[in-house]
Amino acid sequence: MYVSFETDFMLRGPAISARDARIAAPPRSGFLHLAPGQMLFHQGDSARSIYRVEAGAMRLRRVTETGRQQVIAFGYPGDLIGFPVGGERTCECEALGPARISVISLGIGATDRTCPFLTDAALHEIGKMQEHFMTLSRKSSRQKLASFLNVLLRRAGKADGDGLSVCLPMSRADIADFLGLRTETVSRSFTDLRERGLIALPEAHDVRILDPDGLAALAEADD
Amino acid sequence: MYVSFETDFMLRGPAISARDARIAAPPRSGFLHLAPGQMLFHQGDSARSIYRVEAGAMRLRRVTETGRQQVIAFGYPGDLIGFPVGGERTCECEALGPARISVISLGIGATDRTCPFLTDAALHEIGKMQEHFMTLSRKSSRQKLASFLNVLLRRAGKADGDGLSVCLPMSRADIADFLGLRTETVSRSFTDLRERGLIALPEAHDVRILDPDGLAALAEADD
DNA sequence: CGCTCGATTGAAGTTATTCAACAAAAGTGG
DNA sequence: CCACTTTTGTTGAATAACTTCAATCGAGCG
Numbered sequence: 001m002y003v004s005f006e007t008d009f010m011l012r013g014p015a016i017s018a019r020d021a022r023i024a025a026p027p028r029s030g031f032l033h034l035a036p037g038q039m040l041f042h043q044g045d046s047a048r049s050i051y052r053v054e055a056g057a058m059r060l061r062r063v064t065e066t067g068r069q070q071v072i073a074f075g076y077p078g079d080l081i082g083f084p085v086g087g088e089r090t091c092e093c094e095a096l097g098p099a100r101i102s103v104i105s106l107g108i109g110a111t112d113r114t115c116p117f118l119t120d121a122a123l124h125e126i127g128k129m130q131e132h133f134m135t136l137s138r139k140s141s142r143q144k145l146a147s148f149l150n151v152l153l154r155r156a157g158k159a160d161g162d163g164l165s166v167c168l169p170m171s172r173a174d175i176a177d178f179l180g181l182r183t184e185t186v187s188r189s190f191t192d193l194r195e196r197g198l199i200a201l202p203e204a205h206d207v208r209i210l211d212p213d214g215l216a217a218l219a220e221a222d223d
Numbered sequence: 224m225y226v227s228f229e230t231d232f233m234l235r236g237p238a239i240s241a242r243d244a245r246i247a248a249p250p251r252s253g254f255l256h257l258a259p260g261q262m263l264f265h266q267g268d269s270a271r272s273i274y275r276v277e278a279g280a281m282r283l284r285r286v287t288e289t290g291r292q293q294v295i296a297f298g299y300p301g302d303l304i305g306f307p308v309g310g311e312r313t314c315e316c317e318a319l320g321p322a323r324i325s326v327i328s329l330g331i332g333a334t335d336r337t338c339p340f341l342t343d344a345a346l347h348e349i350g351k352m353q354e355h356f357m358t359l360s361r362k363s364s365r366q367k368l369a370s371f372l373n374v375l376l377r378r379a380g381k382a383d384g385d386g387l388s389v390c391l392p393m394s395r396a397d398i399a400d401f402l403g404l405r406t407e408t409v410s411r412s413f414t415d416l417r418e419r420g421l422i423a424l425p426e427a428h429d430v431r432i433l434d435p436d437g438l439a440a441l442a443e444a445d446d
Numbered sequence: 447c448g449c450t451c452g453a454t455t456g457a458a459g460t461t462a463t464t465c466a467a468c469a470a471a472a473g474t475g476g
Numbered sequence: 477c478c479a480c481t482t483t484t485g486t487t488g489a490a491t492a493a494c495t496t497c498a499a500t501c502g503a504g505c506g
Contacts (some may be wrong), residue, residue, distance in 0.1 A: 002450060018340035062353055066443045070357050085350035115338045127308035129352045130285055134293050136359045137403030141462070170482060180360030187486055204471085204485060220289045253450060366495070395453060405495060410454050427503090 012078040030103050031163025034095035040082070041090045045083035049105050050121070053077050057058040057156075059090045061177075062091040074130075074170060078153050080121050082106075096169040136180055144179040145189040149199065154208055164209040172204075193218075245368040253326050253443040257318035263305070270307035272328050273341070276300050278381075279322025279330045282391045284400075294400040297393060298354075299378050303327075303344050321391040358405055368412040372422065372443040377434055387432040395427075416441075 010133045013027060030097045031054070034040060037199045040051060043063055058075035072091050075081040082089055107114050132170040135150075152166045168175070193199045254277070257263060264275060282296035295314050298304040305312055307329075308414055358370045375389045376392050391398070398407045416422045421438045423431040432438060 007390050020301050035344075043291065060344045062441065063358065065355060068357065068361075068443070068445060070360055071354055072353055083346055090353055091351050115342055119338055119342040119345060122342060122349060123306055123308045126345060126352065127313050129356075130295055130313055133295055133352075134285065134287060134291065136295055136356070136387060137400075138291075150385070177360075182463060183485075184464085184487085188462090191486075220287065220291070220293055222289065222291060370505060406453080407455085407496080411494090414454075 016104055029063050032103065034099040034101060036097045038095045040093040040095065040101060042055045043089055045089045048087070048107075049082070050073075050080055050084070050118070051082045051093075051101050052102045052104060053079045053081060054100040054102050057096045058101075059094050059096050059097060059170060059174055060091045069175055069177065070153040074178070075173075078155075081127070083117070083122055083125060096174075129203055141179075141181050141185050142189045142192050142218060143221065144181065145175070145186060145193065146198070146215050148179060149193075149207060149209070150174065150212075150216050150219045153212065153215075157209070160208060164212060166207045166209065168205045168207060169173065224303050230412050255326065256326040257322040257324060259318055259320045261318045263316040263318065263324060263366075264312045266312055268312045270305065270312050271310075271311055271330075272305070272326050273303055273307070273344070274298075274305045274316075275325045275327060276302045276304060277323040277325050280319045281322060281324075282317050282319055282327045282393060283314045284317070291401065294397055296414060297397075297401070303348070306345055306348060316388060319397075364402075364408045365412045365443065366442060367397070367404065368409060369416065369421070371398065371402060372416075372432070373435075373439050373442045376435065376438075380432070383431060389430045389432065391428045391430060421427055 032040070032051075034056070040058060041047070043106050045185075053075045055077055058079075058081060059071060060075060060081060061069055062071050062072050062075045072140050073079075073081070074096075075093070081093060086092075106118060108140070139147065141158055147156075149166060152168070153164060157164050170178075171182045180187070181189075190199075190201060193215070194201055196214075198209070198218065199212045200210055202208060218222045227325045250314060255263070255274075255372070259278070263281065264270070276298045278300055281302075281304060282294060283298060285295050287293075287294050297335045298300075299321075300317070304316060307313075328337070329341060358367055362370065372389060375391070376387060379386050380389050393401075395406045395409050398404075402409070404412075413422075413424060416438070417424055419437075419441075420440065421432070421434045423433055425431060
């Protein structure tokens with residue numbers, strides 16, 4: 001979950017491209033049930049699989065040699081996570097709450113039918129990451145938060161009475177780390193959006209979206 | 224070119240993984256010679272190929288529906304650029320100076336030998352983009368610039384007498400856009416690095432690296 | 447030679463961060 | 477189940493950082 005609305009691909013499974021209808025869904029070698037805080041994988045783990053989030057939410061975080069940390073993405077149902085680079089996981093992944101994960105084995109052969117699937121998935125991942133670049137740069141703190149909530153709304157928004165609401169399974173610190181801000185700034189931005197009448201915060205991890213259009217407009221605004 | 228030091232992969236060509244030695248270099252259907260400012264492709268172009276920069280430098284820029292622009296990456300010799308997502312280019316690409324580009328056709332079949340190549344390339348691209356996330360977030364302007372110069376030094380650094388130098392084919396505005404800053408801030412950061420004795424600027428587009436270790440230390444510092 | 451564009455610098459204004467205090471929620475152990 | 481501790485979230489005030497607006501400088505070009 002970066003800042004992308006292209007959920008169709010991930011939710012429906014791999015695209016069956018017209019130019020090769022033989023591409024099928026990849027084999028799933030099993031399901032995992034994770035407890036809150038449980039690690040799915042660590043940075044540097046050798047890997048021959050990727051994962052699909054089936055339920056719950058995951059946090060992907062990358063750490064540099066110097067100890068600098070950065071939340072790279074959040075994994076929501078339908079998201080593929082854990083793309084191995086050079087046969088290794090490039091970040092660590094932790095469950096934010098109870099989560100169900102399906103394992104997609106990448107097999108061993110180059111002509112394996114998983115290859116086109118993996119290629120397509122990796123290319124879509126690139127597109128989603130590019131979207132996230134647009135959010136990280138040149139936006140104010142409240143615009144970043146508005147963008148973030150906007151994406152979450154489309155990915156995990158639920159009808160709530162006559163309105164919409166989003167649950168935030170991650171901490172303020174996680175959100176701050178993801179958006180390149182401090183937790184205090186995130187907190188202030190939440191307050192800001194609330195005072196502007198765009199959202200309501202019945203609880204810290206439960207956001208009611210009062211003005212979806214206004215939120216989207218703020219997220220994409222040029223000023 | 225994001226913020227990655229993993230140049231080996233790109234420079235040597237596709238990795239010949241031990242588990243499938245049949246993976247070969249992809250077919251190259253031709254070379255292109257671009258003039259300064261010439262576009263290689265536009266956002267939204269349909270695509271069945273990727274490109275490899277052979278000489279020169281390219282700028283990749285993404286534009287939103289609202290007109291917001293963002294420099295996503297720079298393409299240096301050895302870099303693969305133009306990964307199509309859903310059969311379309313997701314950004315526009317312009318030559319920063321005279322450039323030579325090789326075209327890598329992605330063929331039409333799923334079992335084509337280009338698939339493992341493309342998969343590997345896309346996965347490496349993901350890793351490089353993750354590195355760039357580390358630079359965009361939570362770094363000061365001079366740390367961002369130091370990181371940028373540090374990468375350029377490793378990608379395009381040349382021995383210059385008894386020292387090192389880097390040529391910057393892009394404008395200050397491009398650098399600012401890439402790092403999520405303003406041109407004035409980039410300019411001030413250059414001055415800052417110069418006054419700290421880390422670099423010298425004989426000309427605006429010609430940087431001498433006086434203290435490579437100090438530059439690298441600043442780029443990764445926690446303070 | 448004069449023009450234009452890109453780069454730099456200055457000063458003021460805005461925004462985010464830092465440090466600190468407090469409040470609220472979650473976890474712990476009796 | 478309640479008191480206690482710890483963690484997490486919010487808010488305030490001061491500082492630092494980046495941006496904005498404006499002016500200047502210099503290189504490239506007609």
